[in-house]
Amino acid sequence: MTSKAERTYTISQLAREFEVTPRALRFYEDKGLLTPRRDGMNRVYSHRDRAKLQLILRGKRVGLSLIEIKEILDLYKVDQRAQAQTALKKYKSRIVALEAQREDVDAAIEILHDSVKQLEEFLAKPAAPAAMANARAFEAEAKKRLQDAH
Incomplete structure (x- = not known):
């Protein structure tokens, strides 16, 4: 066996x-x-x-x-304690970087939630008659340009 x-x-x-x-x-x-x-x-x-x-x-x-990983792997042959110390240092550094990224991601998500809420509130209100007329005119002009292009 x-x-x-x-x-x-x-x-x-x-x-x-x-x-x-x-x-x-x-x-x-x-x-x-x-x-x-x-x-x-x-x-x-x-x-x-x-x-x-x-x-x-x-x-x-x-x-x-991959360079950092190779550095850690190569230390195994030389000194396992040095390998562990190097890995520990690199892992702690990554924790700090990832925590900062998480804060940035959390802030971006919060901004997006606020923006979605504001846009949904805006779109839930009835459009003003002038805005509706402008939207219809824009649509008609877009259709005309599309027909002229063909």
Whole structure:
């Protein structure tokens, strides 16, 4: 029976498990983020490669660049404590950035709600007769231009 550390995966298995394309896995390999061994023309991914892929996708999900992700992954070989410290620093920085974005999004949503309310109130009122006449004249002119264009 193979242990978890000895288990291997094909590109198709990892792509299916993590809902990514094989092309994405090859891209991460080209960028030096994954280093599967080769068995002829086939890529053979280890349990460690699988764990790296999980970290890559998690990092991308929270907005880290591939360079930042690679920096974190590369530190594993050198010093796991330094890797953890670097990851912690980058994660805290992303939290600050995402919280600021959330405040901006919340403010934009509030502005939109206010605008929708004002527009709905405006449109709920009956139009003034002069406005109705202007709207009809605009419609008639638009129809005439459309007919002249054909």
